Amino acid sequence: MTRVEDFVSHFDALAGKIPANIYYQDRPDGNRISALVYPDVPENGMLVGVTYGLSLLDNPAWTRGRPELLIGVKSTDHRWARAAGLLAANITGCPFSYGTVLNFGQPITDESTMDHFVVFAPTLLDEADFLNVLNAPEGAPAQDVIHVAGIYPIHASEAAAISDGKLEEFWKSGADLYDVTRPAVL
Template identity: 30%
Template sequence: MRLYLDHLEEWAGEEPEYHLLSAETADPPLLTFTYRGRFGPNTIAGFTYGLSLVSHPEWRLARPELFIAMASDKEEWVLAAGHVAGAWRGEKRYRTGDIFDLGTPISPEESEMSALLLFLVTDLDPDFARVELPDATVVLAQLYPLYESEVALVEQQGPAEFLSTENVDFHDPRRPPLHS
């Protein structure tokens, strides 16, 4: 874990806030690391740790960890990424285009968004998003919050086209829902 955390701290220039999301005795543990203000005032960025420590038959060349960045100071966004990492680890592949419906608003104070789309990292340098560790290569994948009504739109358009919608800030928890 230390090498992964050193990699993140090199990017952030500081130590993160962290949350242990699994039981203390869980093996492997599941944690989130939170950095505030890296993308401007009142922004939050978070990374998971523990998803890549489980096995999946399709993870031959690299193992995923999750990243989220939001124009918000609410920890719920990072905790939602941790929930996605923990709820299906060992079961799902966590591949580009996967949608994780949480069934309830992620940050009800700010938004009704209740799902997360996993896609390529757009907010970090691609070289940074690939972490070479002694026992595995970890690749960061980014989570983009969605409204429940947008899930069908993503499935119809495909995630790349959806995320390419002009004049939409996918980091803004208060953005209006997109419609077809």
């Protein structure tokens, strides 16, 4: 199997099904980012989206592996998954490291006022399912190692607080990280 087939098979197995849709976003450099959409995962009324293609790009910060993005929300709107693909395709030079705040520039969907994301470990997955998802051997070059980073929709006020060093306060706030209609907690 190819790298992309291995990656998609990994997430198909986790979801227990194939993606309902795959959205594509072309980058100016000719690379393509895919956003795979898994509705009703991990439960009815939720949606999981995962990108593929970000890990094919180069970034000097990616010395131990390269990222792909995962979003999980209580929504049936595929635009949440598409947003992950748009971020991966359009934010160049971003390390997508934990605590990074990403400005989407507008509300992500009509159902929510959230317009930012924060990157952190994907809480919907076990560590073995998001670190080195292609099982590259120990010592493999970074381009052969894919780590999946979670992106969580947040309000502008939360983005400002996190950027001011309050990530831990946000994380411990008890906010439902999957509820796209929740009020701001910071």
